[in-house]
Amino acid sequence: MLHENVLMADIDVDQWRNAQNLLLRSAKASRRLVVIHDNGMVVKFRHTAGTEVSGRVDVVADPHVLARELYDANQHLVDFVVVMERTAVDRYFATVQDGWTIDADLDAYVRETYATLDAFADGIVTHPGPARSRLGLQWKLGATYDEIHAAVSAYVIPGSTAILGVEADGKLWTSLLLDFDHDLRITSITTADPSIVDIRGTIPRLAENLAAWAEGTGKTVSLALVLRQETARNVLAAAGPEKLTILFTALAAGNASASRGNLRQPVPTRLDL
Numbered sequence: 001m002l003h004e005n006v007l008m009a010d011i012d013v014d015q016w017r018n019a020q021n022l023l024l025r026s027a028k029a030s031r032r033l034v035v036i037h038d039n040g041m042v043v044k045f046r047h048t049a050g051t052e053v054s055g056r057v058d059v060v061a062d063p064h065v066l067a068r069e070l071y072d073a074n075q076h077l078v079d080f081v082v083v084m085e086r087t088a089v090d091r092y093f094a095t096v097q098d099g100w101t102i103d104a105d106l107d108a109y110v111r112e113t114y115a116t117l118d119a120f121a122d123g124i125v126t127h128p129g130p131a132r133s134r135l136g137l138q139w140k141l142g143a144t145y146d147e148i149h150a151a152v153s154a155y156v157i158p159g160s161t162a163i164l165g166v167e168a169d170g171k172l173w174t175s176l177l178l179d180f181d182h183d184l185r186i187t188s189i190t191t192a193d194p195s196i197v198d199i200r201g202t203i204p205r206l207a208e209n210l211a212a213w214a215e216g217t218g219k220t221v222s223l224a225l226v227l228r229q230e231t232a233r234n235v236l237a238a239a240g241p242e243k244l245t246i247l248f249t250a251l252a253a254g255n256a257s258a259s260r261g262n263l264r265q266p267v268p269t270r271l272d273l
């Protein structure tokens with residue numbers, strides 16, 4: 001859904017930081033026990049914080065067994081364990097770099113970089129969970145790409161802007177303004193400008209402020225949705241139809257507000273969102 005020339009500009013630092021906290025999980029920020037070996041001979045065995053850990057080895061016989069055993073012995077100290085064979089890592093990066101072309105679809109390429117980890121399942125091993133769901137930046141959306149695409153198709157008009165906001169303590173905690181082209185690809189990502197938009201007020205007032213501000217710049221807003229912070233986290237943590245149940249309950253209870261759009265329209269059930 002990303003245009004190859006997506007624009008990211010005029011982003012408020014605090015709101016962007018909060019959006020990342022809400023939507024992304026970073027492997028770099030996790031507590032990791034890293035084991036790097038060269039054809040079985042360990043060349044690095046270290047906790048990312050330098051913490052002493054149990055189970056140090058000099059030779060890797062079975063990386064899957066080792067990753068599991070190290071995690072079981074140190075799970076109070078680590079979020080996950082990664083065991084990497086040096087040559088396999090080099091081959092992985094060569095593969096993903098060779099797969100890039102100037103005409104490549106950005107969405108497809110990024111997803112392929114994660115899917116390619118499956119081809120190196122013995123050389124790049126994580127526990128718990130496979131490398132494709134542990135390494136790099138991981139979305140905390142609780143939905144697949146196809147499910148997100150279905151939701152966008154259901155609620156966003158081609159060539160329009162969708163606005164998502166989160167309120168905390170009577171203030172806009174974070175926001176995302178997403179411009180879509182006529183193929184429903186995102187062409188621009190930004191946040192509300194606190195120097196122009198009033199970011200204090202009730203949830204309905206914040207939703208209206210965001211929509212009116214965007215429309216004042218010439219945009220057509222097809223959705224402007226603001227949720228209370230707890231509600232946003234609950235929606236993201238839920239799976240399948242439960243997401244919409246939580247959202248509609250929040251709208252009825254005043255814990256969310258949509259000043260534009262028709263959120264009663266169902267998402268296609270074939271994608272089970």
